Amino acid sequence: TQRVLVPEGQLTFTPQAVNLSGMNVSIGQSDFRLSGRVTNYLNYVLKDGTLAGNLQLNSSQVNLNELLRLQVVQESSGAEAQTTTVVQSGEEEEEVLVFDVPKNLDFTFQSNIQRVIFERLPITDVNGLITARDGKLVLDGLNMQLLGGELKLTGSYENTEENKPFFDFDFNLADIDIPEAYKTLPSVQRMIPIARNSIGKFNTNLKVNGQLSQGFGLLASSIDGSGLFSTENLEIIESPLFGQLRGILKSDRLKNVKIDDFRAFVEVENGTIQLKPFTTRIAGQETTITGNLNTENLLDMRLDFNVQRDAFGNDIQNILSVLPGQERIQLIPASVILNGPVGKPEMRIDLEEARKMITEEVKKSTKDNLQENLNKIGEGLRKLLK
Numbered sequence: 267t268q269r270v271l272v273p274e275g276q277l278t279f280t281p282q283a284v285n286l287s288g289m290n291v292s293i294g295q296s297d298f299r300l301s302g303r304v305t306n307y308l309n310y311v312l313k314d315g316t317l318a319g320n321l322q323l324n325s326s327q328v329n330l331n332e333l334l335r336l337q338v339v340q341e342s343s344g345a346e347a348q349t350t351t352v353v354q355s356g357e358e359e360e361e362v363l364v365f366d367v368p369k370n371l372d373f374t375f376q377s378n379i380q381r382v383i384f385e386r387l388p389i390t391d392v393n394g395l396i397t398a399r400d401g402k403l404v405l406d407g408l409n410m411q412l413l414g415g416e417l418k419l420t421g422s423y424e425n426t427e428e429n430k431p432f433f434d435f436d437f438n439l440a441d442i443d444i445p446e447a448y449k450t451l452p453s454v455q456r457m458i459p460i461a462r463n464s465i466g467k468f469n470t471n472l473k474v475n476g477q478l479s480q481g482f483g484l485l486a487s488s489i490d491g492s493g494l495f496s497t498e499n500l501e502i503i504e505s506p507l508f509g510q511l512r513g514i515l516k517s518d519r520l521k522n523v524k525i526d527d528f529r530a531f532v533e534v535e536n537g538t539i540q541l542k543p544f545t546t547r548i549a550g551q552e553t554t555i556t557g558n559l560n561t562e563n564l565l566d567m568r569l570d571f572n573v574q575r576d577a578f579g580n581d582i583q584n585i586l587s588v589l590p591g592q593e594r595i596q597l598i599p600a601s602v603i604l605n606g607p608v609g610k611p612e613m614r615i616d617l618e619e620a621r622k623m624i625t626e627e628v629k630k631s632t633k634d635n636l637q638e639n640l641n642k643i644g645e646g647l648r649k650l651l652k
Contacts, residue, residue: 268294268336275300281308286321293336295329295383316370323375323396330384334363360481366425369401377408386450387412394419401425405435413450414443415467426477430485434475437493441467444500453484457539457559459609460507466500474534486537486561496529507604508549510613513581514573514600519549530555537561551577557604565611569602585646586624589639591631595624 275289284307289300302321309315379392394408403423410417421435447454447468448461455462474491478484502508502523511520528546532539543556551574557567575596578586586592601616628639 268332283307294332296327296333297325298328299324310370314370316372318372320374321376323377323379325377325379327381327383328379330382332383334365335361360479360483362429362480363482364425364429364431364478364480367398367401367403367423371398372400373398382410388450412442413446415439415441415469429480430477432475432477436473437470439468439470439472441469441498443467456563457608460502460505463503463505464500465503467498468495468500469498470495470532472532476537489534489537491534493532494529495532496527497525498527500525500527507613511602511615512579514571514579514615515549515551515577516579519577523549541567549577550574559608563608564606565604565608567604567611569604571600571602573598573600581646585642588642589624589628589631591627594631595627599623 271292273290273292275291276287277289278285278287282305284304286300286302286304291298291300300321300323302319304317304319304321306315306318310317375396375398377392377394377396380390382389382392390411392408392410395406396408397404397406401424405419405421405423408419410419416439418438418440419435421433423431423433425431444461444464444466448458448464470493472491472493472495474489474493476485476489476491502525504521505523508520508523526547528544530544531542533542534540538561539559541555541557543554545552545554547553548569548571552572554570555567557565559565573582578598582598586595599619601619603614603616604611605614606612625640629636
């Protein structure tokens, strides 16, 4: 429990409305300064009517971690209300943080909040329109600063009898710092572990809908949506994943791997994230990427490289050095296929297209010892794949 303090404020009553002026309210670590007009209060008190209000809300700090734990839930009939602690949810215990928006409220808050504490997110400068109406919380262009960038949030939230709220939101994230996101958000740590070795920023405009668990976690299989994802100045530092490409690319290009800025289209269906094919440059090499990440955090991704001659690794150079016509081979296709748990997927290199291309060049260049040269190609690629 927390004490509710009202150190100052002025209320003016008329039969039609209550006018608030300079009303200060403190609840624990949160403070609220309210001004505006509340109407239909007599019908609300006497006849269970709808209480309406149009208010300006200002705050220096709102601690949602604290406020959400002040909810009161009703046990089975006859039992006293008690503060929410934990409940059984499937096989795991989960604290109940979701909340109901009363259906007999019609309130609009023009909000200006300097700081919000929610989980571990450092959120500042929250501005925008918040409406509570017909059991829904509606956010209309709510802007805030977080993770070195900005979030604009529009959409709605509505709880259910099972305490699994429906949400329908449009997220517009701009200039989010990747190291900050990895350090702060468990979902990024779980779904994009390579961010641990990354620097740069990302942007996304994503429209999603689905349900939340009682503790505000996403119920993955319920999520649908689509949107765009882009990066700025992305660099992956000493990643073990790219370290496995030393046979194809020169080692000095794989220590700190720069990825050109890109825009990718993303679809979410029943919680599975589908990355539509897009092309960028990784370590200076043109690369087409596609894949998906399912609700069990299993990755299925393909990176199709076109490797330029000056970037060939020693293993590729050794294969080519003994073959006729190798001087005409200035570009080799090489694919990397990732399958399995996103934190530690199995990586497979597919050089079938490279074999076909090199074979054709060898055929054009010689008729003598053709089979011997073709055998050298096969033997060299087999060694490389090992």
